[in-house]
Amino acid sequence: MTLISFVVPAFRVQGYLRECLDSILGQPFGDLEVIGVDDASPDGSGEILTEYAARDPRVHAVRLTENVGLGPARNIGLDRAVGEYLWFVDGDDWLVAGCLPHVAERLRATRPDVLIVDHVRAHWNNVGVRSAMADVFPEPPGEAAFRLRDRPETLRLLHTAWNRVVRRQFLVDQGFRFAPGWYEDVSFSYPVLMAAERIGVLDRVCVNYRQRRSGAITRTRGDRHFEVFAQWHRVFRLMDRWGPQVDELRPAVFERMIWHYLNVLGNGARIASELRPAFFAQIHADYTRFRPAGEYPVPPGVEGVKHRLVAAGRWRTFSALRTANRAADASRRSVRRAGRRALPVARRTAEVTGEAVLHEYYRAELRRPIDPALALYAAYWFRGYACNPAAVYAAARRLAPQVRGVWVVRRDRVDTLPSGVEYVVAGSPAYYRALARARWLVNNVNFPDFVRKRPGSIHLQTHHGTPVKVMGLDQQRYPIGAMGMDFAKLLRRVDRWDFSVTSNSFSTQMWERAYPAAYETLEVGYPRNDRLVLATRDEVHKVRAELGIGPDEQVVLYAPTHREHLPGWQPPFDPDRLLDVLGPSGRLLIRSHYFEDRDRRPQRPAAGRLLDVSAHDRVEDLYLAADALITDYSSAMFDYGVLDRPIVVYAPDWEAYRLARGVYFDLLAEPPGAVARDFPALLDLFRSGAVRSAEAEEARQRFRARFCALDDGHAAERVVRRVFLDEPA
Missing domain, CATH: 3.40.50.11820 (CDP-glycerol glycerophosphotransferase, N-terminal domain)
Known part of the structure; x- marks a missing residue:
């Protein structure tokens, strides 16, 4: 049996989904499957899932015809999973490299119903903020499994579905499902912990919880945030049904509910000012309705004051306290900024320039x-x-x-x-x-x-x-x-x-x-590629003539990219040796990246077979003139691919480049044509004719289907109609 089934729902996460899937499939652990559920996403998420499923048998893509929401989408994945354990990973988060063997080892050693793993909040500025794990468990939690009543502080760990791995049969036996609506984690995660006989905690960071600038519900204003109340009502209805066996957990669960409500209310990106009084009124109503008999763990300090104001239903005082706290925070930030700016007058005095x-x-x-x-x-x-x-x-x-x-x-x-x-x-x-x-x-x-x-x-x-x-x-x-x-x-x-x-x-x-x-x-x-699509044979002849190229010459354009991490670096490339291989009818154009040619002036066409075209103003002319392109990691390949002519990837420093500069896909695994890793291999490609082989042709057609399908000669028109004429997209 597969050990872990990952359920990855996808809705408007096309920018992050590849990183999520790669972080799972690239782990040094193979006993897994991925159930990717396209929740009728209007972006490319479904196509990404289909693409991964086509090339990796561990991935299974489910395409929904109607949007059902995150909770029901997870349920669909749950129903199709075959693994002993389930891990619900959101499509915009990603796993930490190398974490999975440690998770698997703990699962096999202790066989928990639930294994909670640690995470960090990964912000856009590459700053990771630790979770509450170290605060909840000042001492390492150890490997022994426990029940929630023995360690109720576990409830203070973030209540999401993606930071816990759950035994599938346990979910089936208990009948646990995700509810529809926002905040669906609440009515799943807390009941799962209360029902589990064996809970484990792995204090190893395994999940990067992406803090998105836009698109996440935590950064979306609207009245749907009121759905958090229905999710918590489900939790307490279930506790009522379970009766005395969970009564001792009610105070801790109640405190978590009020904490969560206040967290949602305190986030200005969620609750608009005109909705805040009504939201507070519902918090007060739930406080009165669900408060357990006796005491519950009221937090100290300002948070405790908030609880007491909720209990009394004092919205105006609560609002005034929030305003005062925000003003104090702003004042402290202003003082810190002023301190950093405080410099001697002589240094702060600047001459007014033109x-x-x-x-x-x-x-x-x-x-x-x-x-x-x-x-x-x-x-x-x-x-x-x-x-x-x-x-x-x-x-x-x-x-x-x-x-x-x-x-x-x-x-x-x-x-x-x-x-x-x-x-x-x-x-x-x-x-x-x-x-x-x-x-x-x-x-x-x-x-x-x-x-x-x-x-x-x-x-x-x-x-x-x-x-x-x-x-x-x-x-x-x-x-x-x-x-x-x-x-x-x-x-x-x-x-x-x-x-x-x-x-x-x-x-x-x-x-x-x-x-x-x-x-x-x-x-x-791309609008600039319209010309490549629409160019006539006469226009190509004219461009070649202006460059001094005869109709029977075979022209190769060499256009490498810039390497920011290696200023002044030049690829190992000998034009004379390549021209020898191309033969007497061969012509070589060389165009360096514009970052390295800021001060070049236009040059006249050269009489020899080698022509430096770095200063040529219209790169599209060079594409039209060339019979083949040699490049490395430049975007030139995507434009030149529109012409459906041979492309050669010359990548002598591929490993160093991808490690130092970073790449979005494996260019050697998905090339636009033939590939050479060193200069002798590049010469062999042209000498043997492999540049135009059936294998290179097939690679180019796959590349064109993926990257050039929209270049039909009318891209600029579509942009103008949408932007300048305000026509529908």
């Missing part, structure tokens, strides 16, 4: 009305007219001519702009004025930190690639590749976004995790 004057001018312009027809465009930190913003701009000129498009460009890049494109120079008064008054702000990176999100303005983030390497908040786990990044500022920039363009479902999932905020995702394909 930039400071312009920032004041920007703030003044913010007080003027938004220009209802102005759209401001930028790309790659003002390097010029390029990428997705350029494609959106062109489509907007055609579909929304009433919108006036203006580009921000560095002074040294003005001469690269196409004729007729209106622009402002970065840093000029006109630039600050346009930033302050534009209705639409379109960029493939972020505008500077000082830019404010005005009510009525619309920020469109187009991005500039499908991610192989980790991005955004995920970079916190790879500090070598994220040196100097301020993630709090990053999130403030992300919070300005109204729309985020993605080229495929995979990108949507990764951006949702890397950039958690309330923007609307436009999963429509």
Whole structure:
């Protein structure tokens, strides 16, 4: 029999689900199964479960046609599980690496009905906050199993389903199920502990409990938080049915109920101010209804005062106390900040610079009305007219001519702009004025930190690639590749976004995790790839001719990515040796990453067979001109894949790169074509013709199906219609 069945319900967790599943399946322990339940999720969660089930026989995907909620979804998984033990893991949390052998060892050694494991709260800033385990059990709990009446303090451990492993037959015999509605853990976890004959505690952190910035019910305001009362009513009705055998537990359970109610009420992200009096009134009603005879363990200090105010039904006093406590906390934080800022006057005195004057001018312009027809465009930190913003701009000129498009460009890049494109120079008064008054702000990176999100303005983030390497908040786990990044500022920039363009479902999932905020995702394909889809044979010939390439030459484009953790690093690549293998008709184009070419000026086409195209303004031209692409971990492969031409992954430092920089998927296991791990192997691929083998072709078709399916030549139009014309997505 399988030892552990993991039940993983999935609803709107596409950005986190892969990490959850990988954390289970990648454990050094194999006696498990995963029942993934797609609760009719409107995102890509169901497709992810299906994908994992197709490649790992331990995974079983259940696709529901109607949304039933977290509790019933867990019940569906419970009914399909065959394991001796059940572990309900939420799709946005993940297991600690290497924890499962320790869990399995304890289960086999003690055969508990319930095994509670430790966890940490994993915040977006990569800070983990410990659980109450050490407070509840100041001394290690030991390996011996116990009943709840012998150690009632166990009730003070977090009452979730995911921090406990439960014997399946015990659940079946007791008839325990999850109830519908929010806070479904309450009416499951507490009864399970009260009924268990053998409870174990493993004081080892096994679960990372993700604290999401958005999307979780704990950060969602609304009246559904009143459903917590129905869940606790279920607990006490069950205790009434069980009678005297649980009477001695009533005081401790009652204290937990009041603690939980106050915790929900005290969270400003859950209960809106207008609902707070009614919520407090229901707490008072339940206090009166369920209070056990005699004493119960009232907590000390301020928390005890809250209990007494609940008992008396004194909402106004309770509210005033909360306001006073919040003001005191704010005052203490202000004093600490002031202390950190306290510097000698000489150090605090700064000369007013021209930039400071312009920032004041920007703030003044913010007080003027938004220009209802102005759209401001930028790309790659003002390097010029390029990428997705350029494609959106062109489509907007055609579909929304009433919108006036203006580009921000560095002074040294003005001469690269196409004729007729209106622009402002970065840093000029006109630039600050346009930033302050534009209705639409379109960029493939972020505008500077000082830019404010005005009510009525619309920020469109187009991005500039499908991610192989980790991005955004995920970079916190790879500090070598994220040196100097301020993630709090990053999130403030992300919070300005109204729309985020993605080229495929995979990108949507990764951006949702890397950039958690309330923007609307436009999963429509990449506008910059429209040109690749629609290019004619004559256009390809024209591009090649402009680059000095003849019609019969076989062109290979080499485009490696930048390595933030290794500045100045160059892959082991000998152009002359590759040209020898390509033969007399071969032509090699080399394009380094734009981070390494900030100061390059455009070059004329070279007469030889090797051409440095790093300064070429339109990378799409190079894709059209090339008969094959060599790259490593660059997003170029996803764009070039639209053309359905051979792609070679040249990954001489794959292991070092994935450890130092971090990657979202195993590029060598799911490549877009042939793979070479060193330069001799790369030469052999071209020498033998393996670049165009049936195996490479099959890999490319799988890659295209996954990443390029939306690129149909109309992505820019879809963006313009949604963002500028406000048509439904």
